[in-house]
Amino acid sequence: MVRPFVKMHGCGNDYIYFDCLREPLPNPEALSVRLSERHFGIGGDGIVLICPSHTADARMRMFNLDGSEGKMCGNAIRCVGKYLYESGAVPREEMSIETLSGIRRLHLATAGGEVSSVRVDMGRAELAAAHIPVDAAGFGVEPCEPVIGRPLQVGGREFAVTCVSMGNPHCVVFLEEDVDALDLARLGPLFEFHPLFPDRINTEFCNPLPGGEFKMRVWERGSGETLACGTGACASAVAACLTGRAEWGHDIKIRLRGGELTIHCTDEAVYMTGGATTVFKGEVEL
Numbered sequence: 460m461v462r463p464f465v466k467m468h469g470c471g472n473d474y475i476y477f478d479c480l481r482e483p484l485p486n487p488e489a490l491s492v493r494l495s496e497r498h499f500g501i502g503g504d505g506i507v508l509i510c511p512s513h514t515a516d517a518r519m520r521m522f523n524l525d526g527s528e529g530k531m532c533g534n535a536i537r538c539v540g541k542y543l544y545e546s547g548a549v550p551r552e553e554m555s556i557e558t559l560s561g562i563r564r565l566h567l568a569t570a571g572g573e574v575s576s577v578r579v580d581m582g583r584a585e586l587a588a589a590h591i592p593v594d595a596a597g598f599g600v601e602p603c604e605p606v607i608g609r610p611l612q613v614g615g616r617e618f619a620v621t622c623v624s625m626g627n628p629h630c631v632v633f634l635e636e637d638v639d640a641l642d643l644a645r646l647g648p649l650f651e652f653h654p655l656f657p658d659r660i661n662t663e664f665c666n667p668l669p670g671g672e673f674k675m676r677v678w679e680r681g682s683g684e685t686l687a688c689g690t691g692a693c694a695s696a697v698a699a700c701l702t703g704r705a706e707w708g709h710d711i712k713i714r715l716r717g718g719e720l721t722i723h724c725t726d727e728a729v730y731m732t733g734g735a736t737t738v739f740k741g742e743v744e745l
Protein backbone atom coordinates (compact mmCIF):
# COMPACT_ATOMS: atom_id res chain seq x y z
CA MET A 460 0.00 0.00 0.00
CA VAL A 461 1.43 3.41 -1.01
CA ARG A 462 0.59 6.28 1.35
CA PRO A 463 1.20 10.04 0.89
CA PHE A 464 3.02 11.91 3.66
CA VAL A 465 4.20 15.45 4.38
CA LYS A 466 7.56 16.13 6.04
CA MET A 467 7.30 19.17 8.32
CA HIS A 468 9.27 20.73 11.16
CA GLY A 469 8.88 23.19 13.98
CA CYS A 470 12.27 24.74 14.91
CA GLY A 471 13.98 21.74 13.35
CA ASN A 472 11.97 19.17 15.36
CA ASP A 473 10.93 17.20 12.31
CA TYR A 474 8.19 14.64 11.92
CA ILE A 475 6.57 12.68 9.09
CA TYR A 476 2.87 13.62 8.91
CA PHE A 477 0.09 11.35 7.66
CA ASP A 478 -3.41 12.62 6.85
CA CYS A 479 -5.68 10.04 8.47
CA LEU A 480 -8.84 12.13 8.24
CA ARG A 481 -10.39 9.65 5.80
CA GLU A 482 -8.20 6.56 6.21
CA PRO A 483 -6.57 5.19 9.41
CA LEU A 484 -2.91 4.16 9.46
CA PRO A 485 -2.15 0.67 10.76
CA ASN A 486 0.54 -0.03 13.36
CA PRO A 487 1.96 3.51 13.77
CA GLU A 488 4.40 2.40 16.49
CA ALA A 489 6.40 0.14 14.15
CA LEU A 490 6.01 2.62 11.29
CA SER A 491 7.54 5.39 13.37
CA VAL A 492 10.60 3.26 14.11
CA ARG A 493 11.04 2.29 10.43
CA LEU A 494 10.36 5.65 8.77
CA SER A 495 12.19 7.86 11.31
CA GLU A 496 15.48 6.14 10.51
CA ARG A 497 17.54 8.80 8.76
CA HIS A 498 19.43 6.38 6.45
CA PHE A 499 17.04 3.52 5.75
CA GLY A 500 13.81 5.48 6.16
CA ILE A 501 12.46 8.95 5.41
CA GLY A 502 14.17 10.43 8.46
CA GLY A 503 12.62 12.29 11.36
CA ASP A 504 12.10 12.54 15.12
CA GLY A 505 8.96 10.39 14.74
CA ILE A 506 5.60 10.39 12.96
CA VAL A 507 2.36 12.34 13.46
CA LEU A 508 -1.14 11.16 12.52
CA ILE A 509 -3.81 13.78 11.76
CA CYS A 510 -7.08 12.01 12.62
CA PRO A 511 -10.78 12.83 12.84
CA SER A 512 -12.18 13.96 16.20
CA HIS A 513 -15.63 14.07 17.79
CA THR A 514 -14.61 16.84 20.20
CA ALA A 515 -12.29 19.09 18.15
CA ASP A 516 -11.48 20.07 14.58
CA ALA A 517 -9.01 17.18 14.40
CA ARG A 518 -7.05 14.80 16.60
CA MET A 519 -3.24 14.62 16.73
CA ARG A 520 -1.40 11.40 17.59
CA MET A 521 2.40 11.59 17.71
CA PHE A 522 4.92 8.79 18.02
CA ASN A 523 8.55 9.21 19.04
CA LEU A 524 11.22 7.58 16.91
CA ASP A 525 11.31 4.60 19.30
CA GLY A 526 7.61 3.97 18.63
CA SER A 527 6.38 5.24 22.01
CA GLU A 528 3.33 7.52 21.81
CA GLY A 529 3.73 11.04 23.20
CA LYS A 530 0.78 12.61 25.05
CA MET A 531 1.44 16.06 23.63
CA CYS A 532 3.86 17.65 21.15
CA GLY A 533 4.24 21.41 20.90
CA ASN A 534 6.23 21.64 17.68
CA ALA A 535 4.01 19.10 15.94
CA ILE A 536 0.70 20.71 16.90
CA ARG A 537 1.75 23.94 15.13
CA CYS A 538 2.51 21.91 11.97
CA VAL A 539 -0.84 20.09 12.27
CA GLY A 540 -2.58 23.49 12.33
CA LYS A 541 -0.64 24.59 9.27
CA TYR A 542 -1.51 21.41 7.38
CA LEU A 543 -5.21 21.60 8.24
CA TYR A 544 -5.48 25.26 7.18
CA GLU A 545 -3.41 25.04 3.97
CA SER A 546 -5.05 21.78 2.85
CA GLY A 547 -8.48 23.38 3.29
CA ALA A 548 -9.55 20.73 5.80
CA VAL A 549 -10.05 23.48 8.42
CA PRO A 550 -10.13 26.84 6.60
CA ARG A 551 -10.12 28.91 9.81
CA GLU A 552 -7.39 30.77 11.72
CA GLU A 553 -8.80 29.57 15.03
CA MET A 554 -8.96 25.81 15.51
CA SER A 555 -8.95 23.11 18.18
CA ILE A 556 -6.86 19.94 18.24
CA GLU A 557 -7.58 16.92 20.42
CA THR A 558 -4.54 15.31 22.04
CA LEU A 559 -4.02 12.62 24.68
CA SER A 560 -3.52 15.50 27.14
CA GLY A 561 -6.75 17.28 26.23
CA ILE A 562 -7.88 19.81 23.63
CA ARG A 563 -5.48 22.60 22.63
CA ARG A 564 -6.58 25.79 20.90
CA LEU A 565 -4.56 27.33 18.07
CA HIS A 566 -4.47 30.78 16.52
CA LEU A 567 -2.81 30.83 13.09
CA ALA A 568 -1.09 33.86 11.58
CA THR A 569 -1.64 33.61 7.83
CA ALA A 570 -0.76 35.53 4.68
CA GLY A 571 -1.85 34.65 1.16
CA GLY A 572 -3.33 31.33 2.20
CA GLU A 573 -0.16 30.20 4.01
CA VAL A 574 0.50 29.88 7.75
CA SER A 575 3.55 31.81 8.96
CA SER A 576 3.30 31.16 12.69
CA VAL A 577 0.99 29.60 15.25
CA ARG A 578 0.10 30.56 18.83
CA VAL A 579 -0.95 27.62 20.96
CA ASP A 580 -2.78 27.70 24.29
CA MET A 581 -0.82 24.87 25.90
CA GLY A 582 -3.07 24.72 28.91
CA ARG A 583 -2.02 24.86 32.53
CA ALA A 584 1.40 23.66 33.59
CA GLU A 585 1.13 21.10 36.36
CA LEU A 586 3.81 20.98 39.03
CA ALA A 587 5.63 17.73 38.84
CA ALA A 588 4.14 15.74 41.44
CA ALA A 589 0.71 14.83 40.22
CA HIS A 590 1.87 13.98 36.73
CA ILE A 591 5.39 12.73 37.18
CA PRO A 592 5.30 9.68 39.39
CA VAL A 593 8.13 9.92 41.87
CA ASP A 594 9.11 7.00 44.01
CA ALA A 595 8.98 7.17 47.76
CA ALA A 596 12.77 7.42 48.02
CA GLY A 597 12.42 10.64 49.97
CA PHE A 598 12.13 12.65 46.79
CA GLY A 599 8.49 13.32 47.32
CA VAL A 600 5.84 10.95 48.60
CA GLU A 601 2.21 10.91 47.60
CA PRO A 602 0.76 13.46 47.54
CA CYS A 603 4.09 14.67 46.25
CA GLU A 604 5.15 18.19 46.92
CA PRO A 605 6.28 20.10 43.83
CA VAL A 606 9.80 19.39 42.67
CA ILE A 607 11.30 22.88 42.34
CA GLY A 608 15.08 23.29 42.35
CA ARG A 609 15.56 19.99 44.19
CA PRO A 610 18.96 18.26 44.21
CA LEU A 611 19.14 15.05 42.15
CA GLN A 612 22.16 12.80 41.72
CA VAL A 613 22.62 11.84 38.06
CA GLY A 614 25.73 10.20 36.66
CA GLY A 615 27.80 11.00 39.75
CA ARG A 616 26.92 14.68 39.68
CA GLU A 617 24.29 16.72 41.55
CA PHE A 618 21.80 18.79 39.55
CA ALA A 619 19.05 21.10 40.82
CA VAL A 620 15.93 19.95 38.95
CA THR A 621 12.45 21.38 38.50
CA CYS A 622 9.77 19.01 37.22
CA VAL A 623 6.84 20.34 35.19
CA SER A 624 4.13 18.58 33.21
CA MET A 625 2.81 20.13 30.01
CA GLY A 626 0.64 17.09 29.49
CA ASN A 627 3.91 15.21 29.12
CA PRO A 628 6.64 15.04 31.77
CA HIS A 629 9.67 17.36 31.87
CA CYS A 630 12.69 17.76 34.09
CA VAL A 631 14.30 21.21 33.73
CA VAL A 632 17.91 21.90 34.74
CA PHE A 633 19.37 25.43 34.82
CA LEU A 634 23.16 25.62 34.45
CA GLU A 635 25.79 28.36 34.38
CA GLU A 636 28.12 26.23 32.26
CA ASP A 637 27.44 26.36 28.51
CA VAL A 638 24.86 23.67 27.69
CA ASP A 639 26.55 23.26 24.29
CA ALA A 640 29.49 21.73 26.16
CA LEU A 641 27.37 19.01 27.78
CA ASP A 642 27.80 15.39 26.65
CA LEU A 643 24.06 14.86 26.11
CA ALA A 644 24.57 11.43 24.54
CA ARG A 645 25.86 10.28 27.95
CA LEU A 646 23.79 12.50 30.25
CA GLY A 647 20.45 12.38 28.42
CA PRO A 648 19.70 8.68 28.89
CA LEU A 649 20.74 8.86 32.57
CA PHE A 650 17.91 11.34 33.11
CA GLU A 651 15.48 9.66 30.70
CA PHE A 652 15.75 6.28 32.43
CA HIS A 653 16.33 7.58 35.98
CA PRO A 654 14.41 5.39 38.48
CA LEU A 655 12.70 8.53 39.77
CA PHE A 656 10.77 8.73 36.50
CA PRO A 657 9.06 5.38 35.91
CA ASP A 658 7.33 6.81 32.80
CA ARG A 659 10.71 8.17 31.58
CA ILE A 660 11.17 11.92 31.17
CA ASN A 661 12.01 14.70 28.71
CA THR A 662 14.96 16.71 30.06
CA GLU A 663 15.80 20.33 29.24
CA PHE A 664 19.20 21.90 29.99
CA CYS A 665 18.99 25.71 30.09
CA ASN A 666 21.38 28.65 30.25
CA PRO A 667 19.94 32.00 31.36
CA LEU A 668 20.98 34.64 28.78
CA PRO A 669 21.08 38.44 29.04
CA GLY A 670 17.71 40.12 28.46
CA GLY A 671 15.68 37.39 30.16
CA GLU A 672 16.16 34.87 27.35
CA PHE A 673 17.24 31.25 27.71
CA LYS A 674 19.36 28.90 25.62
CA MET A 675 18.03 25.34 25.76
CA ARG A 676 19.09 21.89 24.69
CA VAL A 677 16.78 18.92 25.10
CA TRP A 678 17.03 15.16 25.41
CA GLU A 679 13.59 13.87 24.55
CA ARG A 680 11.95 10.75 25.95
CA GLY A 681 11.75 8.32 23.06
CA SER A 682 13.66 10.41 20.51
CA GLY A 683 16.97 11.45 22.08
CA GLU A 684 18.39 14.91 21.39
CA THR A 685 16.16 16.92 19.08
CA LEU A 686 16.78 20.43 17.74
CA ALA A 687 13.76 21.72 19.65
CA CYS A 688 10.97 20.65 21.99
CA GLY A 689 7.84 22.80 22.19
CA THR A 690 6.47 21.35 25.42
CA GLY A 691 10.03 21.43 26.76
CA ALA A 692 10.37 25.14 25.97
CA CYS A 693 7.10 25.73 27.83
CA ALA A 694 8.25 23.63 30.80
CA SER A 695 11.55 25.55 30.87
CA ALA A 696 9.76 28.91 30.86
CA VAL A 697 7.48 27.79 33.68
CA ALA A 698 10.47 26.45 35.65
CA ALA A 699 12.24 29.79 35.11
CA CYS A 700 9.23 31.61 36.63
CA LEU A 701 8.99 29.10 39.48
CA THR A 702 12.67 29.58 40.37
CA GLY A 703 12.68 33.37 40.04
CA ARG A 704 14.69 33.45 36.79
CA ALA A 705 11.80 34.94 34.81
CA GLU A 706 8.54 36.75 35.46
CA TRP A 707 5.02 35.44 35.04
CA GLY A 708 2.99 37.36 32.48
CA HIS A 709 5.95 38.38 30.32
CA ASP A 710 7.15 36.93 27.01
CA ILE A 711 10.12 34.60 27.49
CA LYS A 712 12.30 33.81 24.46
CA ILE A 713 13.72 30.30 24.36
CA ARG A 714 16.63 29.86 21.94
CA LEU A 715 16.84 26.25 20.74
CA ARG A 716 19.33 24.61 18.39
CA GLY A 717 16.77 24.63 15.60
CA GLY A 718 15.13 28.00 16.14
CA GLU A 719 13.35 30.05 18.77
CA LEU A 720 10.00 30.00 20.55
CA THR A 721 8.22 32.69 22.54
CA ILE A 722 6.52 31.47 25.70
CA HIS A 723 4.08 33.46 27.84
CA CYS A 724 3.23 31.98 31.24
CA THR A 725 0.24 32.94 33.41
CA ASP A 726 -1.49 31.12 36.28
CA GLU A 727 -4.27 29.97 33.97
CA ALA A 728 -2.34 28.90 30.89
CA VAL A 729 0.95 28.79 29.03
CA TYR A 730 1.05 30.19 25.47
CA MET A 731 3.64 29.13 22.90
CA THR A 732 4.24 30.99 19.63
CA GLY A 733 6.47 29.72 16.84
CA GLY A 734 6.81 28.74 13.21
CA ALA A 735 5.82 25.64 11.25
CA THR A 736 7.49 24.64 7.98
CA THR A 737 6.62 22.21 5.20
CA VAL A 738 9.83 20.65 3.84
CA PHE A 739 8.55 18.21 1.19
CA LYS A 740 5.70 15.87 0.27
CA GLY A 741 6.08 12.28 -0.85
CA GLU A 742 4.68 8.77 -0.99
CA VAL A 743 5.91 5.73 0.91
CA GLU A 744 5.29 1.99 0.55
CA LEU A 745 3.83 0.73 3.85
Ligand SMILES: N[C@H](CCC[C@H](N)C(=O)O)C(=O)O
Binds near residue numbers: 661
Ligand atom coordinates in the same frame (compact mmCIF):
# COMPACT_ATOMS: atom_id res chain seq x y z
N1 LIG B 1 9.16 13.16 23.41
C1 LIG B 1 7.92 13.73 23.96
C2 LIG B 1 6.90 14.00 22.83
C3 LIG B 1 7.40 15.06 21.84
C4 LIG B 1 7.51 16.41 22.48
C5 LIG B 1 8.29 17.45 21.69
N2 LIG B 1 8.84 17.06 20.42
C6 LIG B 1 7.51 18.76 21.59
O1 LIG B 1 7.68 19.50 20.59
O2 LIG B 1 6.75 19.07 22.54
C7 LIG B 1 7.32 12.74 24.97
O3 LIG B 1 7.41 11.54 24.75
O4 LIG B 1 6.75 13.21 25.97
